[in-house]
Amino acid sequence: MYKTKETSTNQLNKAIAIDKCPVTYTLEKIGGRWKALVIYNLLSGPKRYGELKKALPAITEKMLIQSLKEMELDKLVIRDVKPVVPPHVTYHLTEAGKALGPALKAMAEWGLSYSENGQGEGKCDMPPAVF
Amino acid sequence: MYKTKETSTNQLNKAIAIDKCPVTYTLEKIGGRWKALVIYNLLSGPKRYGELKKALPAITEKMLIQSLKEMELDKLVIRDVKPVVPPHVTYHLTEAGKALGPALKAMAEWGLSYSENGQGEGKCDMPPAVF
DNA sequence: TTTTGTACTTACTTTTTGGTTAGTACTTGT
DNA sequence: ACAAGTACTAACCAAAAAGTAAGTACAAAA
Numbered sequence: 001m002y003k004t005k006e007t008s009t010n011q012l013n014k015a016i017a018i019d020k021c022p023v024t025y026t027l028e029k030i031g032g033r034w035k036a037l038v039i040y041n042l043l044s045g046p047k048r049y050g051e052l053k054k055a056l057p058a059i060t061e062k063m064l065i066q067s068l069k070e071m072e073l074d075k076l077v078i079r080d081v082k083p084v085v086p087p088h089v090t091y092h093l094t095e096a097g098k099a100l101g102p103a104l105k106a107m108a109e110w111g112l113s114y115s116e117n118g119q120g121e122g123k124c125d126m127p128p129a130v131f
Numbered sequence: 132m133y134k135t136k137e138t139s140t141n142q143l144n145k146a147i148a149i150d151k152c153p154v155t156y157t158l159e160k161i162g163g164r165w166k167a168l169v170i171y172n173l174l175s176g177p178k179r180y181g182e183l184k185k186a187l188p189a190i191t192e193k194m195l196i197q198s199l200k201e202m203e204l205d206k207l208v209i210r211d212v213k214p215v216v217p218p219h220v221t222y223h224l225t226e227a228g229k230a231l232g233p234a235l236k237a238m239a240e241w242g243l244s245y246s247e248n249g250q251g252e253g254k255c256d257m258p259p260a261v262f
Numbered sequence: 263t264t265t266t267g268t269a270c271t272t273a274c275t276t277t278t279t280g281g282t283t284a285g286t287a288c289t290t291g292t
Numbered sequence: 293a294c295a296a297g298t299a300c301t302a303a304c305c306a307a308a309a310a311g312t313a314a315g316t317a318c319a320a321a322a
Contacts, residue, residue: 008280008281008306008307008308009280009281009282010279010280010281010306010307010308011307011308013164013189013280013281014164016189017164017168021167021168021171021242022238022239022240022241022242022243022246023167023171023235023238023239023242024164024167024168024242025242025246026238026239026241026242027158027161027162027167027238030158031158031162032309032310033144033145033148033155033309033310034310036152036154036155036158037148037152037154037155040152040154048268048269049268049269049270050267050268050269053269058144058147058148060310060311060312061269061270061271062270062271062272062310062311062312063309063310063311065269065270065271066310081269084319085267085268085317085318085319085320086266086267086268086269086317086318086319086320087267087268087269087270087317087318088268088269089268089269089270096245099241099244099245100241102237102240102241103234103237103238103240103241104154105237106233106234106236106237106238107153107154107157107158107234107237107238108153108154108157109153109233109234110153110157110230110231110233110234111152111153111154111155111156111157112153113230114227114230115153115156139276139277139278139310139311140276140277140310140311140312141276141277141278141309141310141311142277142278144310144311145310163279163280164279164280165280179298179299180298180299180300181297181298181299184299191280191281191282192299192300192301193280193281193282193300193301193302194280194281196299196300196301197280212299215289216287216288216289216290216298217287217288217289217290217296217297217298217299218287218288218297218298218299218300219298219299220298220299220300
């Protein structure tokens, strides 16, 4: 009934879109549940792993590490290790990472203008109203 | 469009992030494989369903309709039906949809600056180099 | 000796997204 | 009678993303 194709159309479409469309390329780097939040937290300066975790209470360790690793491979963040025990690791944005600021700001502005329910300040793990 | 389980941690995290973070809110509206592409095509003016399909050769009818429907519910696009046969349906952006222009532009600019491989023009179904 | 702290890693399951295939309605043209 | 054109709809399935639970290493402090 259903033939299992050797190549996934999904992957193919994704690759083409990323290659051809700069917006999709960018979306690929900052999309997902957590990356924008992590970048936001790093925009104010380098942070230790534990600080990021505390800043994002809802994230699991797996997702935090995974996001950081992918962003490291994508050259958006740099991981600095001090060879001590217990470990001391900090993360900071590359130039490319910092350069995402304007795009994130533009998205935040649209979100603020066009979402009806207010953007609470509060103790949330999310960026504040004004990015 | 697709069914979601309301009680999943996934859904909960998503809902919180969307509610609290304007960037995540925006990402929710234009994320996924096709929405940015559809919006791009509508930025130049209203288009018929068939025109959109032709402009995006790789999209399936299911995904095109699904994207349009979700964006209609999100009040980014408006669907106009002329009650004729065969059907004549056009889609155009709302003010909110048009207002995404700057955010998409900022993302496109980042993508162009920080992706190494060139943005071919060609007969692709993707936005051209300069958004 | 056991606990504490830090920054992870692994194996596994659930949930969501995207794709495939087939079909619908209605009218005009052949 | 039947194919063509238009804009969909529905059932199903595979693959990707996100979450759960548990464990690792190492040294210092209790």
